[in-house]
Every structure is written in C-alpha cells, then in structure tokens.
Amino acid sequence: MEKFAIIFLFFLVVWPGRAIAGTPDAVTAPPERIAVIGAGIGGAAAAHFLRQYFGHNTQIDVYESGSVGGRLAKTTISGQDHEIGGATIHPLSLHMKEFVQLLGLKELQHPNNLLAVYDGEQFVFEESEWFIVNFVKLIWRYGFDFLRVKMWLENYQHKFMRIYQHQALGYSFTTMEKLLQALGGDKLSKMTKHSIDEALQEIGVSQRFIDEMVGPVIRLTSGEGVNVNAFVGMTSLSETESDLWTVEEGNQMVCSGLLYSAKVSLIKGKVTSIEAKKRPRQDGEVVTSYEVNYLAGPDTGYGMYDIVVVATPLHRGDPEIHFHAFSQPIDVVRGQYQQKVVTLVEGHLNTSFFNYHGAEPFRPTTVATTIHSGNFILGASVSVPIVRGEAPARVWRVLSPEPLGEEGLRHLFRSHTAMHQAQWFAHPRYSPDDRVPPFVLHDHLYHLNAIEWAASTVEMMAIAAKNGALLAHHRWYRQLDKIDQDPLQKLKVEL
Ligand SMILES: Cc1cc2nc3c(=O)[nH]c(=O)nc-3n(C[C@H](O)[C@H](O)[C@H](O)COP(=O)(O)OP(=O)(O)OC[C@H]3O[C@@H](n4cnc5c(N)ncnc54)[C@H](O)[C@@H]3O)c2cc1C
Numbered sequence: 001m002e003k004f005a006i007i008f009l010f011f012l013v014v015w016p017g018r019a020i021a022g023t024p025d026a027v028t029a030p031p032e033r034i035a036v037i038g039a040g041i042g043g044a045a046a047a048h049f050l051r052q053y054f055g056h057n058t059q060i061d062v063y064e065s066g067s068v069g070g071r072l073a074k075t076t077i078s079g080q081d082h083e084i085g086g087a088t089i090h091p092l093s094l095h096m097k098e099f100v101q102l103l104g105l106k107e108l109q110h111p112n113n114l115l116a117v118y119d120g121e122q123f124v125f126e127e128s129e130w131f132i133v134n135f136v137k138l139i140w141r142y143g144f145d146f147l148r149v150k151m152w153l154e155n156y157q158h159k160f161m162r163i164y165q166h167q168a169l170g171y172s173f174t175t176m177e178k179l180l181q182a183l184g185g186d187k188l189s190k191m192t193k194h195s196i197d198e199a200l201q202e203i204g205v206s207q208r209f210i211d212e213m214v215g216p217v218i219r220l221t222s223g224e225g226v227n228v229n230a231f232v233g234m235t236s237l238s239e240t241e242s243d244l245w246t247v248e249e250g251n252q253m254v255c256s257g258l259l260y261s262a263k264v265s266l267i268k269g270k271v272t273s274i275e276a277k278k279r280p281r282q283d284g285e286v287v288t289s290y291e292v293n294y295l296a297g298p299d300t301g302y303g304m305y306d307i308v309v310v311a312t313p314l315h316r317g318d319p320e321i322h323f324h325a326f327s328q329p330i331d332v333v334r335g336q337y338q339q340k341v342v343t344l345v346e347g348h349l350n351t352s353f354f355n356y357h358g359a360e361p362f363r364p365t366t367v368a369t370t371i372h373s374g375n376f377i378l379g380a381s382v383s384v385p386i387v388r389g390e391a392p393a394r395v396w397r398v399l400s401p402e403p404l405g406e407e408g409l410r411h412l413f414r415s416h417t418a419m420h421q422a423q424w425f426a427h428p429r430y431s432p433d434d435r436v437p438p439f440v441l442h443d444h445l446y447h448l449n450a451i452e453w454a455a456s457t458v459e460m461m462a463i464a465a466k467n468g469a470l471l472a473h474h475r476w477y478r479q480l481d482k483i484d485q486d487p488l489q490k491l492k493v494e495l
C-alpha cells in the first residue's frame with residue numbers, strides 16, 4: 001500500500017503540467033494578459049504555475065513595489081550571508097523541493113538544534129546532544145506528553161500532505177475550508193476553528209507541557225501564544241523537527257529564478273487600485289476585465305488584464321490596494337499583521353541574563369521563552385550561513401516584537417562585533433475567532449494570501465500559488481469539475 005502510494009505520488013509529480021490542467025476547450029481563447037501583484041514566493045510560484053497551465057501566448061506581468069523575494073531576504077553580516085526573513089523550510093515541503101531542483105539550486109541542511117526553554121527566571125528545559133538523556137528528561141518532567149504531541153502532529157501532517165496528490169491531479173479549491181474538508185474531513189477543517197491549546201488538551205496533553213514546550217515554540221516561530229488556531233500550531237511545531245533546510249545562496253533565489261524561467265515582465269511599481277471594467281466581446285457576451293493602477297516613483301500607470309492574482313496581504317493595517325466598481329464588496333479580512341523584528345548579532349550571549357550558571361560554553365543553539373518571560377525577546381537561535389562549507393561565526397538570530405535598542409543589546413550580549421536588524425509585518429495577528437477569507441475575490445480575481453489566516457509559511461504560499469493558478473485555469477475554461485471536489489469521493493462514485 002505504502003509502496004503503491006509512493007509510486008502513485010511519483011507518477012503524479014512527474015506528469016506534465018499541461019495534462020494535469022486538462023486541455024482547454026476549442027471555444028474559449030486563452031487569456032491575453034495576466035497580472036500578478038507581488039513578487040514574494042507566492043507571486044513567483046503563481047507566475048510559474050500560470051505559465052505552465054496557460055502556455056506561452058499569454059503575457060504575464062508581475063508587479064513589485066519592494067524587492068523580489070518579499071519576506072524572503074538575506075543580508076551580509078561579518079562577511080557572511082544570512083537569511084533575515086523567512087529562514088527555514090520543512091523537509092516535507094514538496095513544492096519548494098521541486099522548485100529548487102527545477103532551478104538547479106541546492107538545499108542546505110540545518111544542523112540539529114539544541115533547545116533550551118527560559119521561563120523568565122531560569123531554564124526549565126535544556127536539550128542534550130544525547131537522545132536518551134532527552135528522552136529521560138522529557139518523561140521525567142512531562143510523562144508521555146511529547147509522544148502524544150508527536151503522534152498528533154504526524155497524523156495531521158499526513159492528512160494535509162494529501163494536498164500534493166490532489167493538486168497533481170489538478171484539483172483546486174475556492175476556500176481553505178473546502179480544501180481542508182477534502183483532505184481530511186471535519187477533523188482537519190476544524191483545525192482553523194479552535195486553538196492549539198484546546199486541540200492538545202482534548203488529547204490529554206498536560207497544561208505544563210503546553211506552557212513550557214508548545215507555547216515557547218509557537219512564540220519563537222509565530223510570535224504568539226497558544227490561542228493561535230491548531231493549524232498554525234501544527235506548522236509551528238513542525239519547525240522543531242529535524243532535517244530543516246534553507247536554499248543555498250538564499251531562499252529568495254527561488255523567487256527570482258521562477259520569475260526568470262516563467263518569462264514574465266517585472267514591473268517595478270506599487271499597485272494602488274484594481275477596477276472592474278465591463279466590455280462586450282465580439283460574440284456579444286459581456287466580460288469583465290481588470291484595470292490595475294500603479295505608482296512608479298512620481299509616475300502613474302495602468303494595465304488591463306483578463307486575470308489578476310493578488311499575491312500580497314491586503315491588510316497590514318490599512319488596506320493598500322483599493323477595489324473600485326465591483327458589484328459586490330470584495331471579501332478580505334479586516335485583520336492586522338503582527339510586527340516582528342529580526343536582529344542578527346555576531347557576539348556572545350550574556351548567559352547571566354538567563355540566570356544560567358551551568359557549564360560553559362553555552363551549548364543550546366535555540367532559546368525559546370515562555371509567556372512569563374515578558375515581551376523583550378520571543379526567542380533566539382544560532383543562524384546558519386547560507387553559503388556551503390563556511391565555518392559558522394556565532395551569529396545569533398534574535399526575534400522580538402520591538403527593536404532591541406542599544407541598551408537591550410548590551411543586556412542580551414556580553415559583547416558583540418556586528419549587528420543587523422530588519423522589521424517585518426510578519427504574519428497575521430491571530431485570534432481564536434479568525435475567519436479564513438476566500439481565494440476567489442471576483443470572476444477572475446484571486447487572493448493567495450488568504451491562506452495566511454490558516455498559517456503563513458513559505459510552503460503554504462507555494463500551495464496557495466498552485467491552487468490559485470489551477471483555479472484561474474479551470475474558471476477561465478469553465479472546467480468546473482475540478483473545483484471544490486473531493487477526488488477520492490469522485491473515484492469511489494466512479495468505481
Ligand atoms: C521574520 C520572519 C520569519 C519567518 N520564518 C519563516 C520560516 O522559518 N519558515 C517559513 O516557512 N516561513 C517563515 N516566515 C513566513 C514566510 O516568510 C512568508 O509566509 C512568505 O515569505 C510570504 O510570501 P508571500 O509571497 O505571500 O508574501 P511576501 O513575501 O510579503 O510578498 C509580497 C510582495 O508583494 C509586494 N507588494 C506588496 N504590496 C504591493 C503593491 N501594492 N504593489 C506591488 N507590490 C506589492 C511586497 O513588496 C512583497 O515583495 C517568516 C516570516 C518572517 C517575516
């Protein structure tokens with residue numbers, strides 16, 4: 001069965017894209033022009049899949065107001081390149097792995113982390129290099145909780161992984177709810193509707209384990225507490241697994257590579273509004289096209305498109321892109337994005353800051369913090385240089401809600417020689433009654449970043465991009481049998 005599944009998956013992954021999307025009918029002409037707004041991983045991956053499904057006669061314009069890569073960015077500190085935005089990628093990220101292969105890039109494996117958890121007074125947990133020591137420590141303090149959580153995690157990861165088979169067969173979904181429902185029924189779709197706290201308590205995990213292990217990991221990866229939804233919780237906890245990786249030379253290389261290979265035109269400009277325009281076609285049918293207005297320095301410009309894919313959050317605080325002349329209001333979440341500061345520091349951690357009096361040198365490579373330790377820092381980890389074979393200087397990557405400041409830096413480090421800081425609107429500020437907005441905003445207008453309200457990672461954006469491109473294709477050619485369907489259910493019916 002397993003073997004069959006693997007062969008099946010392999011077969012699907014190597015199957016050419018055109019066949020997956022189905023052959024367009026003879027009646028509908030391909031779209032002339034498509035706009036993608038944003039050149040982060042979402043926009044770049046969308047451009048790649050759109051090119052694959054619509055062929056080479058369609059013009060694809062990608063708008064970018066900042067730098068290609070968006071939240072994926074690198075910087076040089078003490079002569080070495082490091083990620084300063086989204087850094088680590090999970091080993092089960094099949095789309096990212098495929099991109100890396102396609103572009104001739106390489107994966108750079110992370111060494112395994114040694115985790116220490118600080119509760120505001122002391123380290124309540126310190127991981128050892130020895131598996132057996134950790135095992136005993138964990139059992140001693142938390143009973144079998146860590147095994148419960150591990151099994152829970154694997155169960156849901158396994159369910160979610162079905163997305164790759166569904167997408168390989170060309171299935172797409174108009175909302176995250178329907179996507180999760182098709183992959184794992186009510187159990188999986190419920191994950192975005194209750195907190196990780198509730199989900200783990202339901203399977204009998206102790207409050208102590210949730211506070212001391214789960215909470216700190218979520219703070220470190222998403223800057224928030226255990227009231228985030230269980231799906232965010234799952235992706236956060238996945239970041240503690242082994243075999244995490246980064247793209248050699250930087251994750252953003254995937255974005256520039258995909259844009260280049262998809263032969264798009266990159267327009268340096270900030271999109272300010274999208275306006276619906278109705279016009280009659282030659283055959284008399286009235287169709288909507290979209291006018292994309294943008295600012296490039298002091299100049300304004302516009303373009304007309306058949307399909308528009310928005311690949312940036314629409315609300316980081318204020319709406320940045322306005323929608324005009326649509327018959328119904330455009331359904332985007334009114335939520336906020338969470339600020340997160342990444343500070344890369346080459347220096348020696350001040351272990352007395354953590355009341356640490358254990359053996360020096362300090363071995364842990366990741367420091368996570370419980371909610372009781374306040375909001376000065378969320379956590380810190382040793383950053384891996386993105387050039388292969390370079391001996392790592394001790395560069396720490398510190399995460400905090402606010403900039404550390406000179407004072408803070410002097411407190412946290414005994415001494416330091418270099419420092420780099422980046423401030424991000426990192427991901428949605430989650431609350432338990434969040435709603436995940438739809439991917440479809442209008443007939444041929446799509447919003448990939450709706451998925452961030454279920455969880456925001458590099459691979460999630462790649463999944464959203466493929467889903468968005470499939471939706472765009474199927475809705476353009478009116479192949480509605482591959483939208484919001486459960487392929488397994490269909491298979492059963494056909495058998
Ligand atoms: C500090 C930090 C750490 C992270 N760590 C991880 C991690 O370890 N692993 C992981 O998987 N994920 C991580 N993430 C999340 C991950 O980086 C994001 O989920 C992902 O990069 C989002 O990609 P995107 O393309 O959707 O959005 P973005 O990267 O934000 O891209 C959107 C692009 O659109 C452009 N844009 C915005 N508005 C306009 C406009 N009006 N007109 C034209 N262009 C516009 C922006 O300039 C930007 O380049 C992290 C994020 C941050 C900030």
Ligand SMILES: *[C@@H]1O[C@H](CO)[C@@H](O)[C@H](O)[C@H]1NC(C)=O
Pocket residue numbers: 350352353354410411412413414415
């Ligand atoms: C280190 O941390 C301790 C305890 O918070 C503090 O008193 C000291 O000033 C810090 N800085 C250095 C350089 O030791």
